[in-house]
Amino acid sequence: MQIYLPIAELPISVVMVLGLSGAVGFVSGLFGVGGGFLLTPLLIFLDIPPAVAVATVAAQVAGSSTTGVLTYWRRRALDLKLGGILVVGGIVGTLLGVLFFNSMRRLGQLELVITLSYVTLFTIIGGLMLYDALRAMLRVRAGKPARLKRRAGTHPWWMGLPLRMRFPDSQLYCSVIPIALLAVVIGFIGAVLGVGGGFILVPALIYFFRIPTAVVVGTSLFQILMTMTGATLLHALTNQSVDIILAVLLLLGGVIGAQFGGRAARNLNVESFRLLLALLILSVGLRFAIELFIPPSEPFSVVITEGSR
């Protein structure tokens, strides 16, 4: 069954969109990532104009993260204080990112910047996480504890910077400076790449601040919900590229998928969680790397640069 999308201006198979968004929603609920970094490239691959894909995915991510936020909120696995700081820092980063985005577009190298960032970010983060997850698994095999236990009173130097705050829900006593900095960086990357940034936030909170995984996922979803709600409104106001019909289809698949994902996360042990997330992020990075390194079968590409949609 096909349905015509009024803003994207093409018909699309309802079953295929529901299937895709359901699968991405599952991943989103499982790992606490928005899923935008998976869904946006998939929609562009289906011939949906990139501007429409980015804007509509923002609406979908807002919806599917609502489900997740409510689920984690009920399980008390959401740190509002930490989330608030992340949102404020994220706004600053988003503004900087939009400025950078526009200057790169003027230089005509936006596409290259995006592909290169996807490759480097995803390959490095995914690679590091994979290495860490495998090492932990090997330790388990050898009968040792999965990771070296945190000794009381020891912490990395950045947590001891000035302006320390207590985050009881995250079992964290840490300086605000590195947290705000992380939020700015994520807002920046999110604006440039059109993603929520959950795939960076989740590992960063786990590895740099050693916050319990369940709280990390809930808090990350909260930050994503806030950012994507703002992004949807901005896209609708500035370039009218939000397709409401596509958004409904993506949401239907996404929210249901996210439910099952959130449920599956409870039955997944920490080590396999990290290994799977690492593999997912790494494979997206490699997919973009292939595009960069393999000779293209069609070297030409066509863009409409003038005239109303």
Place this chain on the structure above:
Amino acid sequence: MSLLARITAILALLSGGVGAARAETLIAAMSSHQILITSNYTGSQLTVFGVVERDGRTVARGDPYDVVVTARGPQRMLLVREKERLGPIWINRTQRRFPDSSLFLTVASNRPLNEIISSETARRERVGLENAQRSRDAGLDLDVTTARFREGLIRILAVKNLYRARERGVTFLSSTVFSAPIDVPATAPTGSYEIEIVLYAGGVPLARQTTNFEVVKSGMEQNLAAAAHDLPLVYGMVTVLMALLLGWLSSVVFRRD
């Protein structure tokens, strides 16, 4: 070709082939002048019908009639980029702009174009996928790179079914009545389309006729697109609220604890 026909042909050529005295006239009609986009729209098909009208004074011709139908869609500035190797990676380096390029182009004829007219006539008359885009005053593509980019552009749009050359796309129902179906894919843009029908005999244009049609959104599609442009804040808020509502709803529906 008889001597008379040859003289007529030369006369027709000199006069630009349009409405020369004692030549044929072309009458064309379309199955519809409007394609309405609704929620189940997956593309459409129109048919161009035409009659070659001769009166008592029209000369007898030794050659059969040929018809070329060219349908052009809305025009935009198209930017074509080429990926080139830079060290180990492939990036967009060279680019060419093609102003006023049609986003939709179908060239239908009753037999292959090179059997109907010479390549020089085709270029001058802007017939065929390669020539239909050229501006009237531009001659040959002297720039080899531009020609390569133009080929790339045609290839890409042909893959999307937006550009199409149909060598048997015109069917003669009798010696003077013909029809040509025009397929409009769902990805073809909204806007006005122009159809040009040219009658040839012996490689010489005898008569031409233009008509048009438009592709427009209707009903809900039209209302939604209008709302997105006219009431962007409301449209955005409705989208966000719907997203939050659906998210909340699913967490209620699936709640087990």
